[in-house]
Amino acid sequence: MAHNIDQLAQKLAPHYSHFDVSNRLLFTGHSHQAWPNVAREGLQESFDLAASDVDKKWNAAFSKVEKLRSYLRNFYDDPNGLYCLGQNTHQLLVSWLSSFDLRENPKIITTDSEFHSMARQLKRLKEEGLQVAYVNGHVDDITEQIKSQMDEKVSAVMLSRVYFNSGIINQHITEIAELTRSHNVPLIIDDYHGTNVVPLSLTNKNLADCYVLIGGYKYLQWGEGNCFLRYPNDCNLRPAVTGWFASFSKLDASKDKKKVSYEDPNQRFASGTFDPTSQFRAAKVVDFFETMGLTPHVLHKQYQSQISLLHDEFLKRDFNSEVITLSHQRAVEEIGGFLALRSPFARAIQAKLMEKGVFTDARGDILRFGVAPYITTQQIVQAMDELDNVVSHINP
Known part of the structure; x- marks a missing residue:
């Protein structure tokens, strides 16, 4: 296993020299992965094109966006899906939510384990009268829980495929989609922690009518500003929160209509003017992944091997369970791109590890070690040695 990890990692590492991945212990891959050196070329290209083409730069910018869409359609085995660009998933989420009549159907079903962009917004809307029903996201009867909350007041079901606080893969997405479909209720899947680490065929899993939130900051290595909302090609939602880029190609014609129009299929949930620098950077990364043969299968195999070794x-170090332990006992095959450890000293451990040059993060009592394709066997062992050293100085 170690040889397989290192074969790809050592092949990749020289291409990430600006981030110095060979000499740093970067274990926040579930949050911010290093960018390959070619990403810098994308930033330079963006500036040079703005200087030479001025307002005409947008045609090139839109072509970069389309390259990112094509990559995602391939990853999700989704040739007919539509993909709307957003600066972050929150912007796309708010636009999507604004499509529903929440006065008539004021209920949203979600889990107790959603990332802040969704959880915070729903909590705030709950203060304004929205009914939010929470189910336990980490249990096998999640579908039955959702079914028990389903009624005529439900506007949508909103949940993750890979939970940000545990790394556990939700194994019940298809049956949940079948349930929501039978009630004519849309399902939106937050896949920020699944994209590019856990393969998913929307076709094979019968999810073509679902909505998917996607972010480029983590496993895609696209950096900030490259988020997408995926939706079916027959989507006719009319978001109340809408920007002029939703009809960018037909602005004049759009003005003459009595109702606000949504002319561009891939822009239905778009906002307004954005900084396209991010897309130039990300497009270079897409080309790099293709050149290096980083297919969904190759990436998944690398992540699984790294998480298994981690x-x-x-476990080899036999830590004091009162100080730190695995946050769950799920098999590695049921985990995404990071290992979640539970400790009442999680934040203190994270701070001490950072002093030693080990990048991790802590959320409450959870310490997270996230891998990336360029991380080697030696780096994983070294990071665990440093954790052992830190934990040995903690008295429970």
């Missing part, structure tokens, strides 16, 4: 190295 898991085994942690």
Whole structure:
């Protein structure tokens, strides 16, 4: 296993020299992965094109966006899906939510384990009268829980495929989609922690009518500003929160209509003017992934091998469970791109690890070690050695 990890990692590492991945212990891959050196070329290209083409730069910018869409359609085995660009998933989420009559159907079903962009917004809307029903996202009867909350007041079901606080993959997405479909209720899947780490065929899993939130900051290595909302090509939602880029190609014709129009299929949930620098950077990364043969299968195999080694190295050290332990006992095959450890000292451990040059993060009592394709066996062992050293100085 170690040889397989290192074969790809050592092949990739020289291409990430600006981030110095060979000499740093970067274990926040579930949050911010290093960018390959070619990403810098994208930033330079963006500036040079703005200087030479001025307002005419937008045709080139839109072509970069389309390259990103094509990459996602390939990853999700989704040739007919539509993909709307957003600066972040929150912007896309708010636009999507504004499509529904929440006065007539004021109920949203979600889980207790959603990322802040969704959880915070729903909590705030709950203060304004929205009915938010929470189910336990980490149990096998999640579908039955959702079914028990389903009634005529439900506007949508909103949940993750890979939970940000545990790394556990929701194994019940298809049956949840079948349930919501039978009630004519849309399902939106937050896949920020699934894209590019856990393969998903929307076709094979019968999810073509679902909505998917996607972010480029983590496993895609696209950096900030490259988020997408995926939706079916027959979508006719009319978001109340809408920007002029939703009809960018037909602005004059759009003005003459009595109702606000949504002329561009891939822009239905768009906002307004955005900084296209991010897309030039990301397009270079897409080309790099293709050149290096980083297919969904190759990436998934690398992540699974790295997480398995991380898991085994942690167990080998026989840590005091009162200080730190695995946050769950799920098999590695049911985990995404990071290992979640539970400790009442999580934030203190994270701070001490950072002092030693080990990048991790902590959320409450959860310490997260996230891998990336360029991380080697030696780096995983070294990171666990540093964790052992830190934990040995903690008295429970």
